[in-house]
Amino acid sequence: MIERNVDLAIIGGGPAGLAAAIKAKELGIGNVLILERDNQLGGILPQCIHSGFGLHYFGKDLTGPEFAERLINRVNELGIEAKLNTMVIELNNDKTIIAVNPTDGLLKIKPKAVILAMGCRERSRSAIQLPGTRPAGIFTAGTAQRLINIEGYLPGKEVVILGSGDVGLIMARRFTLEGAKVKAVAEIMPYPGGLPRNVVQCLEDFGIPLYLSHTVIDIKGKNRVESVTIAKVDKNFKPIPGTEKEIKCDTLVLSVGLIPENELSKGAGVEIDPRTGGAFVDENLQTNIQGIFACGNVLVVYDLVDYVVESAEIAAQGAKEYLENGKLPESKIKVEHDKTIRFVVPHYVSGQKDVIFVMRVSEPMENVKLMIEELGIKITQPHVVPSEMIRLKLSRKLISKAKDKITFRIVKG
Amino acid sequence: MEKTYTCIICPTGCKITVTFDENHNIISIKGNRCPHGKEYVQQEVTNPTRILATTVRIKNGILPLVPVKTEKPIPKRLLIDAMNVLAKVEVNAPVKIGDVIVENILNTGVNVIATRSIPKK
Numbered sequence: 001m002i003e004r005n006v007d008l009a010i011i012g013g014g015p016a017g018l019a020a021a022i023k024a025k026e027l028g029i030g031n032v033l034i035l036e037r038d039n040q041l042g043g044i045l046p047q048c049i050h051s052g053f054g055l056h057y058f059g060k061d062l063t064g065p066e067f068a069e070r071l072i073n074r075v076n077e078l079g080i081e082a083k084l085n086t087m088v089i090e091l092n093n094d095k096t097i098i099a100v101n102p103t104d105g106l107l108k109i110k111p112k113a114v115i116l117a118m119g120c121r122e123r124s125r126s127a128i129q130l131p132g133t134r135p136a137g138i139f140t141a142g143t144a145q146r147l148i149n150i151e152g153y154l155p156g157k158e159v160v161i162l163g164s165g166d167v168g169l170i171m172a173r174r175f176t177l178e179g180a181k182v183k184a185v186a187e188i189m190p191y192p193g194g195l196p197r198n199v200v201q202c203l204e205d206f207g208i209p210l211y212l213s214h215t216v217i218d219i220k221g222k223n224r225v226e227s228v229t230i231a232k233v234d235k236n237f238k239p240i241p242g243t244e245k246e247i248k249c250d251t252l253v254l255s256v257g258l259i260p261e262n263e264l265s266k267g268a269g270v271e272i273d274p275r276t277g278g279a280f281v282d283e284n285l286q287t288n289i290q291g292i293f294a295c296g297n298v299l300v301v302y303d304l305v306d307y308v309v310e311s312a313e314i315a316a317q318g319a320k321e322y323l324e325n326g327k328l329p330e331s332k333i334k335v336e337h338d339k340t341i342r343f344v345v346p347h348y349v350s351g352q353k354d355v356i357f358v359m360r361v362s363e364p365m366e367n368v369k370l371m372i373e374e375l376g377i378k379i380t381q382p383h384v385v386p387s388e389m390i391r392l393k394l395s396r397k398l399i400s401k402a403k404d405k406i407t408f409r410i411v412k413g
Numbered sequence: 414m415e416k417t418y419t420c421i422i423c424p425t426g427c428k429i430t431v432t433f434d435e436n437h438n439i440i441s442i443k444g445n446r447c448p449h450g451k452e453y454v455q456q457e458v459t460n461p462t463r464i465l466a467t468t469v470r471i472k473n474g475i476l477p478l479v480p481v482k483t484e485k486p487i488p489k490r491l492l493i494d495a496m497n498v499l500a501k502v503e504v505n506a507p508v509k510i511g512d513v514i515v516e517n518i519l520n521t522g523v524n525v526i527a528t529r530s531i532p533k534k
Contacts, residue, residue, distance in 0.1 A: 049480040065529035
């Protein structure tokens with residue numbers, strides 16, 4: 001088995017991994033290695049051919065492939081090594097990585113620090129236990145996107161989409177532009193899962209009906225999907241009898257959520273927050289294992305790639321300080337929240353650094369305030385929705401006022 | 414005529430109601446909480462535009478498609494027509510990011526450019 005020693009190993013060559021590698025190299029970390037299981041860098045970006053990326057990071061409205069190519073060019077300029085077709089099969093708590101690829105065979109990599117940047121996976125049919133037959137023609141939105149945008153196949157002509165997450169909305173438009181008929185988008189929640197911009201430009205622009213508080217209760221078809229039955233749900237998400245509507249179609253697309261892909265992290269003993277599906281981290285995005293950091297969608301599913309990149313840079317900065325000093329200052333202030341908020345990341349802070357907090361509210365609310373009592377902070381929020389992450393930067397000085405915890409909550413008025 | 418728009422300029426998502434005559438001259442705008450909302454609906458009523466992002470076929474490339482976009486937004490009513498033009502386009506590899514794939518599509522004055530470099534197979 002080939003053995004390699006590196007300063008920093010980055011697992012995943014999507015936007016988070018690339019941005020972490022770039023920042024790490026720019027900060028002077030010597031030996032940086034990216035491990036990527038696909039045959040190309042860029043992660044999911046190359047198939048996200050729509051625009052709307054990079055407004056914050058590059059100050060320009062770019063498409064996914066453009067955003068990726070800029071990062072990849074920078075990685076190449078800096079001479080950062082990336083191993084493609086390389087599947088990491090094991091990460092240990094001493095940071096040793098076992099990986100495999102067709103040219104090297106088995107590889108053992110001994111990094112001084114690791115950045116986890118594996119991204120997330122789509123929730124599938126079995127994860128949401130959809131009833132009905134099991135014909136061909138049921139795709140996750142990301143799979144449909146890859147088929148249409150990379151491989152050049154239109155996977156269906158009459159489409160129903162379940163879930164109104166951003167990828168689902170984007171695919172509603174994409175199917176329509178390619179000549180398919182999107183007959184309905186059904187969303188189990190009483191509000192859309194994706195950004196308002198996408199509801200307007202992907203559905204309303206093309207007159208695609210959005211059925212809120214609706215779910216799929218049956219799929220019919222033997223070899224291929226023949227119809228999908230949707231029904232209205234009550235407050236407890238139970239279908240209401242009499243509201244069923246059978247829609248003839250050949251394809252059902254699922255856009256029902258993303259889950260951080262943390263199998264490797266768990267294997268190493270990284271503790272996972274059930275609220276985010278990602279690691280518990282401190283302000284440097286260091287996990288409970290010293291020298292292992294997490295960033296991007298493997299940490300928490302972000303709204304924008306710009307924020308993914310931002311988190312990657314924080315993790316790279318953390319890795320740099322860790323490599324220099326052998327450890328990072330302890331973060332003793334616990335970050336808590338009440339039930340008006342679903343999660344807040346990071347989970348621990350030290351009060352010695354400025355920190356960018358990201359969080360999602362539990363449900364849409366109007367005319368509210370985001371409050372952190374311990375720091376005397378009250379910020380007016382005219383309108384909050386779960387689909388739009390709240391991002392809040394607090395200064396070291398402010399955070400250092402806290403003793404042992406800070407609590408985020410949303411209050412009325 | 415009266416129409417309600419969801420403003421997409423910021424997360425607030427104001428519901429803005431516009432009344433206009435048959436020539437799309439705006440009579441009133443209600444529901445916006447800031448001036449950006451007013452600008453947004455004026456544009457939406459008079460001449461809504463969108464960036465079009467899609468793919469065209471490529472010969473001898475490492476992939477069968479090259480992603481493209483309109484360099485600037487084009488009128489929304491031309492999106493499907495532009496798709497029909499691009500459906501007939503096939504280019505040869507290699508293509509570089511930023512290369513013009515179709516000049517002045519549908520006389521809009523806007524070029525369609527490649528958004529990814531596709532090397533030869």
